[in-house]
Amino acid sequence: xxxxxLSNDRFVVATAMAAxxxxxxxxxxRPRSIYGPEHRxxxxxxERRCLYCGTPDPEGxxxxxxxxxxxxxxxxxxxxxxCHECNHGPLGELDExxxxxxxxxxxxxxxxxxxxxDSRRW
Amino acid sequence: MVKASTLNxxxxxxxxxxxxxxxxxxxxxxxxxxxxxxxxTNIGPSQRKVTARALMKVGLGLLWLAKGPHETFQSRYDxxxxxVLRRAPVPLKHGFGNSxxxxxxxxxQVISDRLQTxxxxxxxxxxxxxxxxxxxYEFEAxxxxxAEDVDHQYVDSGNEESHK
Numbered sequence: 001x002x003x004x005x006l007s008n009d010r011f012v013v014a015t016a017m018a019a020x021x022x023x024x025x026x027x028x029x030r031p032r033s034i035y036g037p038e039h040r041x042x043x044x045x046x047e048r049r050c051l052y053c054g055t056p057d058p059e060g061x062x063x064x065x066x067x068x069x070x071x072x073x074x075x076x077x078x079x080x081x082x083c084h085e086c087n088h089g090p091l092g093e094l095d096e097x098x099x100x101x102x103x104x105x106x107x108x109x110x111x112x113x114x115x116x117x118d119s120r121r122w
Numbered sequence: 123m124v125k126a127s128t129l130n131x132x133x134x135x136x137x138x139x140x141x142x143x144x145x146x147x148x149x150x151x152x153x154x155x156x157x158x159x160x161x162x163t164n165i166g167p168s169q170r171k172v173t174a175r176a177l178m179k180v181g182l183g184l185l186w187l188a189k190g191p192h193e194t195f196q197s198r199y200d201x202x203x204x205x206v207l208r209r210a211p212v213p214l215k216h217g218f219g220n221s222x223x224x225x226x227x228x229x230x231q232v233i234s235d236r237l238q239t240x241x242x243x244x245x246x247x248x249x250x251x252x253x254x255x256x257x258x259y260e261f262e263a264x265x266x267x268x269a270e271d272v273d274h275q276y277v278d279s280g281n282e283e284s285h286k
Contacts, residue, residue: 003187004188010236010237011234011236012185013232013234014184014185014187014232015231015232016184016187016229016231017228017229018227018229020226020227023228035187039187042190042191048191049195051195052182052206063183065180065184065187065230066230066245075184077183081191090206090207094179094206095176095179098173098176098180100125101173102162102165104252105123105124106124106131107247107248107249109123109124109131109133109139110139111248112137113248
């Protein structure tokens with residue numbers, strides 16, 4: 001599930017890719033979060049601010065770039081990059097609204113893509 | 123859970139697919155073939171705007187993973203932050219269509235032109251593409267772009283012109 005930086009002098013381009021088998025209900029076959037040492041280093045930079053609201057020295061848990069409910073367990077921003085208020089407030093609400101989008105909901109249901117609760121159940 | 127105006131659909135505890143039509147005419151089973159008529163009524167301007175904001179949130183997060191805070195804290199992305207948190211009016215275009223990737227692919231793409239403010243985010247979700255585009259704040263975006271804002275017009279990504 002790589003996140004690729006394909007930028008050049010003119011365009012900033014980022015692409016992230018995964019496949020159907022990566023969103024399996026089987027927890028043991030699910031890839032882990034992709035953030036590594038450089039991400040932890042970025043998250044610990046001095047004068048850091050919340051990525052979304054700009055609050056200085058944010059404290060919060062991991063932020064899933066795409067909601068867990070859409071099957072994403074690996075594109076994760078490390079803790080303390082996004083503040084708790086954003087992560088569990090407007091960002092969580094947007095994840096829920098995207099999950100409820102008719103085409104997303106239809107795809108999730110028909111193809112049996114489990115979210116956090118569903119994974120516990122199965 | 124799928125909530126359409128003609129039926130609800132969800133997975134049961136054992137993983138089976140359960141379809142509950144509001145009226146028998148909306149679904150029929152012939153041997154192992156299920157035919158269902160799904161009609162959506164909940165894709166209005168409000169739904170489109172919030173979907174576009176959700177995609178902007180995804181895009182900025184992915185940019186952070188790919189390029190880090192030195193990129194994402196540039197002021198050219200301030201309008202994205204304000205759009206996500208609804209702190210300022212930001213024109214957003216949004217559309218959907220069939221994904222150009224295979225049906226088993228989950229892909230997120232983010233593109234930004236360094237010569238102008240704005241962000242294009244595409245989410246390819248197992249066969250369906252949802253996309254959203256910004257061009258800065260209201261005073262930065264062109265009149266043509268604002269005219270195609272989600273509050274004014276729904277732009278189908280099947281139309282190649284809509285990505286320009």
